[in-house]
Amino acid sequence: MRIMASATFPLPTRARPIVTLTVNPALDISTSTAQVIKDHKMRCGPSRIDPGGGGVNVARTIQSLGGDALAIYAAGGLTGATYRQLLEAENVPSVVVPIDGTTRESFTVDEGGSGEQFRFVLQGPEFSEAEWRSCLAALEAAIVPGGYVVASGSLPPGVPTNFYAQVARLAHQRGARSIIDTSGDALAAALAEGVYLVKPSLRELSELVGRELSTEQAEVDAAAELVARGSAQLVALTLGDQGAVLASAAGVIRLPVPHVQVQSAVGAGDAFLGAFVWRLSQGRDPEAAFRSAVCAGSATAAKPATEMCAIAEVEALEKLLPEATRY
Incomplete structure (x- = not known):
């Protein structure tokens, strides 16, 4: 399986x-x-096309904020060729793992009358064992000791449930910190391996601890439980317009989200994660990185489609955030 680095960047x-x-x-x-x-x-208005997907959106966010990240992604078919062109146009350094299948599409429709957003996410192409192993090989070649590995998004058919656990193991073996953002059995398997940072939703956290989380204290206790188990050093629980919680060995804190006029929720969670790891890579402490992450998620939600936030927007929102609540 050929692995292609960008010839341009x-x-x-x-x-x-x-x-x-x-x-x-x-x-x-x-x-x-x-x-x-x-x-x-239904007749639609103007359309917009963006290169999306968890890890790629994380890299796009870091690029938009003024940082650097290498995006490794699998792509195939005519859709994959378009995807690559769009990402290169944004100057995001990349390594492409070719696959025989066709890169999927997702479709988002904003309903003008109600302000509601409808999201349709297609299933990805079937992977062969050689293809998903090529993704791991590309990652292993790119990991630098002391750096960060962000593996994010759903797994397409053919990729084993323990794929992200293998990613976490590779990062640990190479002396890097792993950040995993996925769901279901794939997330549980990665946490059984142990990761540096995880970003579950409330539903995902509830599934991980095996109980309903119906109170603020229950949310805090569940996030702290994952840290105590050794599943993750940092647990960033995202709660939509209810804010976010960060649990670590130092304790648990909570931040509200700054008020913005939401245009699209697509990519907001990825922006949160991108800002978080970018600040960590700069040597910021987890609490400072968490503040930037909350603001990046909100700033991106205020953008149309899958447009990512800019550093000036994040810094402006940070000035409006109150001090964190400590538990």
Whole structure:
């Protein structure tokens, strides 16, 4: 299996480098219509296409904030070729792992009348064992001791459930810190291996600890439990408009989200993670990185489609955040 580095953009070099891995990227198509009506042909407004997917969006965020990250991703078919062109146009350094299948698409429709957003995410292409192993090989070649490895997004058909656990193991073996952002059995397997940072939603955290989390204290206790278990050194629980919680060996803190006019939730969680790891790579402490992450998620939610936030927007929102609540 050939692995292609971008011929246009050099791989980034930095003291604490960041590498992201996306095995199931998606070409994000966004548009709008006045009203979504069953069985009707709905005329749409202007459309926009972005290169999406967890790890790629993390790298795009870091790029937008003024940092560097190497994005490793699998791509194939005509959709994959378009995807690569779009990412290169954003000057994101990348390594492409070719696959026989066609890169998937996702489709987002904003309903003008109600302000609701409808998201349709297609299943990814079937991977052969050789293809997913090539993704791991590309990652292993790119890991730098002391750096960060961010593996994010869903797993396409054919990729084993323990894939992200293998990613975490590779990072540990190479002296790097692993950040995993996925869900279900793949997330549970990665946490059984042990990771540096994990970013579950409330539903995902509830599944991990095996109980309903119906109070603020229950949320705090569950996040702290993952740290106590050794599943993750940092647990960033994202709660949408209810803010976010950060648990570590130093304790648990909570931040609200700054108020913004939300345009699109697509990519907001990835922006949160991108800002978090970028600040960590700069030597910021986890609490300072967490503040930037909360603001980056909000700033991205205020953008259309899958457009990522800018550093000035993040810094402006940081000035509005109160001190964290400590537990």
